[in-house]
Amino acid sequence: MSTYDLVVIGAGPAGLGAAVTAADAGCRVAVLDAGPRPGGQYWRHRSGADAPSHTDWAVFAGLRARFDQLDHHPDAAVWFVESRPDDVGPQFAVHTHSTVVYGRRLVIATGAHDRVVPFPGWDLPGVVTAGGAQALLKGQGVVFARRVVVGGTGPFLLPVATGLADAGATVVGVYEANNPVQYARHVGAVLGAASKLTEAGRYGWRMLRRRVPYRRRMAVVAAHGDDQLVGVTVAAISPLGSVVPGSERHVGCDGLAVGFGFTPQVEVAVALGCETFMNRDGSLVVRIGPDQATSVPGVYAAGEVTGVGGAKLALVEGHLAGDAVARSLGRARPLRAGERSRLLRIRRRLRRFAAVMHAVHPVPAFWPDLCDDQTLVCRCEEVSAGAVRQAVRELSAGDARGTKLLTRAGMGWCQGRICGYATACLTAREAARPVSSVDLQGHASRTLMQPITLADLAGDD
């Protein structure tokens, strides 16, 4: 058994930033990633393919070029993490299906997946997450449907819609539940992240060119079909976030890509006992100090797990985490002071922008009203909104963990990754109180982070 200085979990922007910075400073680094190729969701690409058209491809190519200094383990989803401190200090054993990797420091850069909320018909085949549509396109070269509606909220809907349109799908409409004009109220923060403006402008231009209608304050409120999607109902959303009565109309489509921001994947941090809290966007995130350190000695976090803020912020946080790790190990060549303060400045600016983004694109308030008692909340265990409400009303479930124990919502294959947010919100709402971090924590603990056969579990060492 050899022990690395640093084990990075995740090879997206944050993980790569941490890995190369630590490696440049002289650390022995291993990067474990669930994907077959580095890049994460952001730089997802096909094998052997280069994607120079991607906005930041040069940045990725630059990071990838420094890979020979570190050990990259692809297809290495982590299923268990152990803390095994010894006389020297903290030490971690990170288990994947093929290997166990030991490290003195850990950077958690596990990113995020789409946040979705239930609505009638959301489990029909043909309804996918926005990130799912994007992954099929960028990672697989497949357009998931011919006539597509894109709905939800957040800037991510734009690249998804333009990507699908460029690839030949008919994008019937993009329905943004909030009003991005609100960005104008935060001029300072937006100008501080000028590249975001150019990016938005570029997508806007591509949408115009492809004649993709973009509708603000409109949302998909139901999906229709018997055993696959044939259409959706869209409706206008009031400034307070409720459906405008009488505004509903039917839109025919065979595909719906939907997303309401992102849910950080915090299970590694939770398993290690790192402190978490509810971020402004309503997601559970890892609490970090100025140097990206979590509350647990030796454990650092970077990127979406510390608060959803996009790839650029993730990359900067990664660099800072890698630098902090190198410093904590007394390495000779950490980042120069000037470079470090430049990164800190960018981080501050991008975090301010992220806060604005969260303010402009909240999960709209209407969705629980759309969920009649029959609407499924937990897709795996097929638990309805009615069952969740009954658990609170009649069986004294006080928080989302109580709901889980009494209804099985979040106990199935996905372990609450998809329904955790919605179950927490519905539970709190039925109990007539705001959602708390306790509710979110009820679905955030996943000791086994991936399924593992009992034979592998029994034999692993």
Next chain:
Amino acid sequence: MIDAGADVVVIGAGMTGAACAYYAARAGLTVTVVDRAGVASGTTGAGEGNILLSDKSPGPELSLALHSVALWRELGETVGDAQIELERKGGLVVAASATEHDTLSAFADRQRAAGVEAHAVASHELPGYEPHLSPHLVGAVHYPQDMQVQSMLAAAHLLRAARATVLTGICVVGLLWDGTGGIRAVRTDHGLLSTTRVVNAAGVWAGRVAALAGVELPILPRRGFVLVTQPLPELVRHKVYAAGYVANVERSTAGLEISPVVEGTRAGTILIGSSREHVGFDPAMSLPALRGLAAAAIRLFPILGGVSAIRAYRGFRPYSPDHLPIIGADKDVPGLFHATGHEGAGIGLAPATGHAIAALLTDRRPHVDLRPFAPERHHVHL
């Protein structure tokens, strides 16, 4: 907080507290149940829902268990078996060696004499009980009275049937006394609850509750893990466990002990217990324990090797030094009753415990002789 005072305040909304509330309400008392977390959020939410006679030696605990099994059947009829996923599936205790088989058979003989139904099963009959059992087992004993329940649902439904006021997320911080030394109220971090009688059903934290009344109660946590598989078609019909389980339950060593307990659930998952460790309240998940559980389950059911575990959970069993529960009135604090220390048997023993506590609360004679469970028996040890 509005004063939700009642005839009785039960501290702890786990299975034991719920059963105490249920039988107290049936005896005509009004009940408030208070829990620092939520319904079934402690040991109850971290177990396997065992209702077992098979693992009990003849003696006071078996008497309590026999009464409890009868009460569980009644509860199933009152609340509905399906509501609480009460499954009268029976237990199958298997022996891996001739020695183990001899011990098991002798044990079953003594249980039979004490009123337990126990049928010897020869090795060639085993596939008829459990088609996927390892062919290397020597024999087994079938216990038709063993049952399984979804304990979280059971606790919630009993609380509902009791029409108890359930206060969750509220911590008990003290007791208030009247001029004559009797209890006047329970003090919580959200205000007072007027009452004259208090049931301490706080499970692993019962010692801390007792301390609020100035009483020492030797309740300690014994950590255990359960592995949960992916949903499957029915592979395991009974509660199946290895004969070594009984020995481990009754042992007190500090190290990790593993004896496989394997059972299916209504949800299609298979639950795999059980591990025992005396490590205080250390919440860390132990990979050696999970590995041991997986290996032990495969030894019983080789087919499980290819099945995925998707989840694992941890709990702390409340145990007392002599492995007997603590049930009864506190001799030093009038109005205070203890119902805790059931270790891993709390779900099974809850109805009889609640039934007995309700009798004490209403000055009736308990159905079971409670002397072996008297709280003061531990005083000599302190």
Next chain:
Amino acid sequence: MFTFDGRSIPHDGRQSVAAALLAAGIRSWRGTRVEGRRRGVFCGIGVCFDCLVTVNGVPSQRACLVVARSGDVIEPQDELREGT
């Protein structure tokens, strides 16, 4: 080519099973355990487990993660009927 439910499905050598099925116009390949609801791809990145499929006799594999290989035998999962 691999077979799905007896039908030949083309793939480009680096596609996931889910991608190849979608490209062939197949939208769903799983029926859920409780209500027999139809499911196919949802998250597309291995998180939701909706796209479970049987690959060469091994059940409950995530179609969005498994790379399709020629000769693979892919079968739908009808969990309601099979009682899984």
